[in-house]
Amino acid sequence: MKHTIITISRQYGSGGRDIGHLISNHLGIPCYDRSIIDKSAKVSELSTDFIEKNEQHLSHSFFFDITMTVDIYKAQSAVIRDCAEKGNCVIVGRCADKILEDDFNCLKVFLYADFDKRCMRAVSEYGKAKENIRSVVRKVDKGRERFFRLVHESEWKDISNYHLCIDTGLFGLQRSAELIEQAYLRMAEETAE
Secondary structure, three states: OOOEEEEEEEOOOOOHHHHHHHHHHHHOOOEEOOHHHHHHHHHOOOOHHHHHHHOOOOOOOHHHHHHHHHHHHHHHHHHHHHHHHOOOEEEEOOOHHHHHOOOOEEEEEEEEOOHHHHHHHHHHOOOOOOOOHHHHHHHHHHHHHHHHHHHHOOOOOOHHHOOEEEEHHHHHHHHHHHHHHHHHHHHHHHHHO
């Protein structure tokens, strides 16, 4: 039987990491997010700092972007597959939805929110400076979008890539987590039948 994996793609400041951990705690399944960077460094010749600085911060050099992206993507793909093979889990970011979609039962989720709410969250929850927060939020989103497009040749915000898209600014973190849990339990039931 295939494991059921919740993959969470998210706009910066929409609360994806927190929602992933809420789901993990409530369902009793692991949540993998930034830990994937450390695990990727261990299975590759890349340092944790290099992966963290470069996974979504592409330069203007096309050749460097392709080379760097392929190296990081290979390392992260191996780690993500290993996490998924261990059992049901939540994986936040890192194109896990695309990496796993052919071999695992994936509930693919995209989280978004109003731009101003995401900016406020980045300041209050992530400790970012208020002065340039709008440009920081745009830059991170752009990096995620470019990384996704470079690796998968499709659009990151295309709703047809996902089973569930949730406005976390409207529903809040707790209710968003509950909606994802309900969809996950339904998908797991259908797989078991």
